[in-house]
Amino acid sequence: MAVIIFLLQFLAAIILLPLHILYYLGLWDPIIKNYFPHFLSKFTETYNNVMEGEKRKLFRNMSDFSGPSKGLRLLELGCGTGANFKFYPSGCKVTCLDINPNFQSFLSKSQAENDHLIYERFLVASADNMTPVADGSMDVVVCTLLACSVPDTPAVLKEVKRVLRPGGAFYFIEHVAHVDESSWISFFQKVLNPSWKLLFDGCSIRKTTWKDLENAKFSEVNLRHITAPLNMKLIRPHIIGYAVK
Template sequence: MAVIIFLLQFLAAVLLLPLHILYYLGLWDPITKKFFPHLQSRLCITYNKLMVDEKRKLFRNMSDFSGPSKGLRLLELGCGTGANFKFYPSGCKVTCLDINPNFQSFLSKSQAENDHLIYERFLVASADNMTPVADGSMDVVVCTLLACSVPDTPAVLKEVKRVLRPGGAFYFMEHVADINESSWISFFQKVLNPSWKLIFDGCSIRKTTWKDLENAKFSELNLRHIIAPLNIKLAKPHIIGYAVK
């Protein structure tokens, strides 16, 4: 089976040879950084329509984590186009963080459409090194469809725990590797992952993010595995939930 997977990975790489050449020449990353926000803005519309019930259920208790200060202080990691804004409680004070500055124009549109929130700042930074965000300064951190594209998920979770106040919550919704290693979805995830990562700006469909969350030693972890109602079968396996510092 491993040999078959390797041969199919090689075939996919051959079919995408021009992209691989651009990548190794250092020319592909600047292209994807400019192109990906446009692609994500379209994908997020479809994703939100299909996942609206799950998102509403996920964020419905968010107000319970308001701290002693007025208003809920929220940090969204990999905020992208602002697809989650409409699910946040009114009056929430939002700090947006993304490593790609090209998302800012898309964020402005989402902010205008969701004026029930208070937008404090947009930070261009990596989720595993959020030095502009002070220790214990956030009531809630949100991360959806980001862990798939960060190289070091444990480092991100360490940063999340640092910026959260005691008793604060970390909300997550991520597509992951299929937990059934013998399934066809798992097979094709293994075959297509190298090429998938190239096309989708480092996104991996083989991340076992639930293991990183289990090892992060939050005081409470509420995590569910679901099969999302998506059209792309390789991205159907999801984890969803929240963890309390």
């Protein structure tokens, strides 16, 4: 089976050879960084349509984690186009963080459409190195469809715990590897993952993010595995929930 997977991976790489050449020449990254926000603005619209019920259910207790300061202080990692803004409680103070500065213009549109929130700042930084964010300064951290594209998920979770106040919460929705390694979905995830990463700005369809969350030593982890009703079967396996520092 491993040989078959390798051969199919090689075939996919041959089909995408021009992109691989651009990548190794250092020319692909600026192209994908400019293209990806446009793709994501369309994708998240579809994603919100099918996942709205799950998102509303997940975020409905967010106000319970308001700290002693006035208003809920929220940090969104990989904020993208601001697809989650409409689900946040009124008066929430939002700090947006993304490694791709090209998302900022898309955020402006989402911010204008969601004036029930207070937008504090947009930070261009990596989720595994959030030095501009002070220790214990956030009541809530949100991360949706980001862990797939970060190289070191445990480092991100370490940073999340650092910036959260004691008793604060980390909310997550992530597509992950299929738990059944013998399934057809798992097979095609293994075959297509190298090419998928190239096409979707580092996104991996083989992440076992639930294991990282279980090992991160939060005081409480509420996590469910679900099958998202998406047309792209390779990213249907999801985890959803929140963890408390």
